[in-house]
Amino acid sequence: LPRRTALARGAAGEGHEAQVLAANIDRLWVVQALDRAPNLRSLERYLAVAWESGAAPEVILTKSDLAEDLEAMLGSVRDVALGVPIHSVSIQDEEAIRQLRDSLARGETIALVGPSGVGKSTLINHLAEQDLTETGGVRAGDRKGRHTTTTRQLYPIHGGALLLDTPGMREFKVLDLDQGLEHTFPEIDGLSAACRFRDCSHTAEPGCAVVDAAEHGRLDPGRLASYRKLRAEAEYERRKRDPVAQAEYVAEWKTAMRTLKYHPKHRDRKS
Ligand SMILES: Nc1nc2c(ncn2[C@@H]2O[C@H](COP(=O)(O)OP(=O)(O)OP(=O)(O)O)[C@@H](O)[C@H]2O)c(=O)[nH]1
Numbered sequence: 001l002p003r004r005t006a007l008a009r010g011a012a013g014e015g016h017e018a019q020v021l022a023a024n025i026d027r028l029w030v031v032q033a034l035d036r037a038p039n040l041r042s043l044e045r046y047l048a049v050a051w052e053s054g055a056a057p058e059v060i061l062t063k064s065d066l067a068e069d070l071e072a073m074l075g076s077v078r079d080v081a082l083g084v085p086i087h088s089v090s091i092q093d094e095e096a097i098r099q100l101r102d103s104l105a106r107g108e109t110i111a112l113v114g115p116s117g118v119g120k121s122t123l124i125n126h127l128a129e130q131d132l133t134e135t136g137g138v139r140a141g142d143r144k145g146r147h148t149t150t151t152r153q154l155y156p157i158h159g160g161a162l163l164l165d166t167p168g169m170r171e172f173k174v175l176d177l178d179q180g181l182e183h184t185f186p187e188i189d190g191l192s193a194a195c196r197f198r199d200c201s202h203t204a205e206p207g208c209a210v211v212d213a214a215e216h217g218r219l220d221p222g223r224l225a226s227y228r229k230l231r232a233e234a235e236y237e238r239r240k241r242d243p244v245a246q247a248e249y250v251a252e253w254k255t256a257m258r259t260l261k262y263h264p265k266h267r268d269r270k271s
């Protein structure tokens with residue numbers, strides 16, 4: 001089977017070697033818990049990497065029973081997970097679990113990603129209506145990662161769906177972002193059509209419509225900061241892999257430094 005999606009994450013201690021975390025994923029569940037305010041910046045990172053992998057992400061908000069202000073939390077997530085289905089569930093809420101279970105289709109493979117402790121294993125157990133992840137007795141497959149000690153486990157759910165747990169995954173490393181950024185920040189992508197430069201990075205360019213929108217309350221500055229951070233990370237990773245891009249970057253800096261040196265404002269500086 002050709003690989004449908006490639007979910008890459010940085011292998012700790014192995015430089016920037018990409019590794020395929022999961023192949024043939026149909027749905028990617030980005031899991032966060034509502035026992036505290038959701039980390040929106042972390043959510044955006046997961047979503048960007050998910051989109052980039054080719055999987056269509058969904059947000060699963062667990063522990064809704066512990067949410068202090070459920071509506072406000074849902075609203076804040078909706079604002080950053082644009083165009084992404086959002087499900088809020090709790091092990092106390094059988095109806096929500098049932099709805100999520102009903103959304104599973106035969107033959108589907110679903111990967112769960114998210115920080116440790118958000119309730120991924122618990123959710124899988126409740127969807128399966130039995131203790132799969134604790135006992136391990138009903139596992140369909142038990143696959144060990146080839147380049148890592150992280151174990152990935154596939155759990156069959158009645159009706160024929162497979163859930164893929166990814167314990168030990170702390171944070172996705174951004175290896176490359178292109179489509180992923182556009183999908184995660186559609187409002188920035190839309191605004192950028194009006195930037196003066198086609199390849200505007202929305203940082204310091206003149207005529208940047210994105211910066212203008214952020215300065216005039218038409219774009220959440222937190223979103224722009226998050227976008228820039230992810231884009232810078234992706235560019236850094238790309239340069240590490242690509243010697244030509246690396247050389248171009250160094251040359252750009254050298255030119256910039258020379259310009260600075262000869263700029264009248266700096267010419268007479270002693271330092
Ligand atoms: N109140 C409440 N607690 C929950 C809920 N779901 C999970 N928990 C608790 O949250 C804790 C962590 O759950 P896990 O399922 O182990 O979390 P995990 O995401 O699988 O964590 P890792 O295996 O470390 O990646 C456990 O003590 C669960 O009982 C929920 O809906 N409500």
Ligand SMILES: [Zn+2]
Pocket residue numbers: 192195196200201202203205207208209210211
């Ligand atoms: Zn711009």
